[in-house]
Amino acid sequence: MGAGLDRALLDAVSGFVAERLGLHFPEERWPDLARGLANACRELGFEEPDACARRLATCELTVRQLETLASHLTVGETCFFRDPASFEALERQILLPLVARRAEAGRTLRLWSAGCCTGEEAYSLAITCLRVLPDLRSWNVSILATDINPKFLAKAEAGVYSEWSFRGAPAWLRERFFSPAGGKTVSIDSAVRSLVRFGYLNLAEDAYPSLHNGTNGMDVVFCRNVLMYFTPEHQRRVAASLHRCLVDGGCLLVNPAEAGTSLFPMFVAEHVGDVCFYRRTSEAGRVAARLVSVPLPPGAGGLPGAMAAGMVELPVAVDPLASAAPMVASVPVPAVEEPGAPEAVAGESAASPLVLARALADQGRLEEALAACTGALAADRTDPTAHFLHATICHELGRLEEAVVALGRVLYLDQDFVLAHHGLGGLYRRLGKRKQAQRHLAVALELLAARDRDAVVPESDGMTCGRLLESVRVLAGV
Ligand SMILES: C[S@@+](CC[C@H](N)C(=O)[O-])C[C@H]1O[C@@H](n2cnc3c(N)ncnc32)[C@H](O)[C@@H]1O
Secondary structure, three states: OHHHOOHHHHHHHHHHHHHHHOEOOOHHHHHHHHHHHHHHOOOOOOOOHHHHHHHHHHOOOOHHHHHHHHHHHOOOOOOOOOOHHHHHHHHHHHHHHHHHHHOOOOOEEEEEEEOOOOOHHHHHHHHHHHHHOOOHHHOEEEEEEEEOOHHHHHHHHHOEEOHHHHOOOOHHHHHHHEEEOOOOOEEEOHHHHOOEEEEEOOOOOOOOOOOOOOOOOEEEEEOOOOHHHEOHHHHHHHHHHHHHHEEEEEEEEOOOOOOOHHHOOOOEEEEEOOEEEEEOOOHHHHHHHHHHHOOOOOOOOOOOHHHHHHHOOOOOOOOHHHHHHHHHHHOHHHHHOOOOOOHHHOOOOOOOHHHHHHHHHHOOOHHHHHHHHHHHHHHOOOOHHHHHHHHHHHHHOOOHHHHHHHHHHHHHHOOOOHHHHHHHHHHHHHOOOHHHHHHHHHHHHHHHHOOOOOOEOOOOOOOEHHHHHHHHHHHHOO
């Protein structure tokens, strides 16, 4: 066996890697696992792979160590507009109709490249948005790009690429969206760069959908060439979680070669030429689709209750998203009572504006969520969780100063609200106020150190104190 590791040890390490990273190393891939481990061991502080493997098999790793391990076990193959037919389907079948509908209401688009590698996929999504939205400035476009490998993320943030990243890409891409960056490299335009937000997210372990990492209310998720490396169990779990990250009518694109349709029974598969993508269509959306496909009689008052309000306003093309609007506004509970919805809402009154605000925010309808949250705060200004939600929505909308003020209010009401300290740490850093940032991160570290690692952080959608502690440490640089 490679690198002198015995079978029992490799078996244990492959179990650990499957559990913590989702990565699948069956016996025939043990030589790859041993090679990755041999490369990672020095960075992890071990002289020999054997000692490193024994430690992995028996011990907890910090997030940083996990990142190091991931960086040696993951595959970083990508390029701009990889599989051009998928981007064509994205542009024509998904974005153009969506933009036509949202132009009148909302003007938001939310996309996610999950497993973004060095950023080519995320920037390709951004460029596609620019192509379909000539008036992009009047839209709120958010593109999230996440990966488990911090080295890939650093390269993605830098946005500097060599010839290799453009293999198979159309000529206009480099001419229009890149400028020379020395040697044979080019740098992505700041207009494209500013549309994408990169972040660390372990698809096998971290919580999503979650308002706190911005994985909620997605219109489009690209998770291509990622699932193929996961264990069957993790493939199923990731598919189910990504389903919940999408709004009604939202679409998931994977690489057809990596996962058969059997992994996605909760989606409706749509085929365009050779491309197959998966659309989240709730029962409500399906009902809406059926209803609008039949011409409505004048003054179609016969439709039941809240739905009728949505149906008669739908354009001829089916828009499950548009149909969801009046339903959520008047009947908030079904919108939040789906599997995986935050448990915090379960005990609250169905009529509570806070429940509505959360449901709207979860669907990415941030302006409406903000209005509902403001309503909740008008009724009760003493609830720190309402101020926290207000801060989170402002943050998502890019209103950073307002988010800072709202988090200050949270801490005025509850000085131990650890996510508010964490949030202020991140926000002050972005605003260039390092001293304030460090102060809040230090308080967060102190609060978390006193808690049980496995306890769930309040208002965090299930994140443990141990996981948040690691994330605060990374932010604080300690
Ligand atoms: C082959 S690349 C795919 C890049 C891009 N999606 C594409 O199709 O061109 C696979 C990416 O998945 C990431 N990855 C692997 N395991 C992951 C995990 N557990 N959580 C998040 N990302 C992961 C890897 O770091 C790598 O960047």
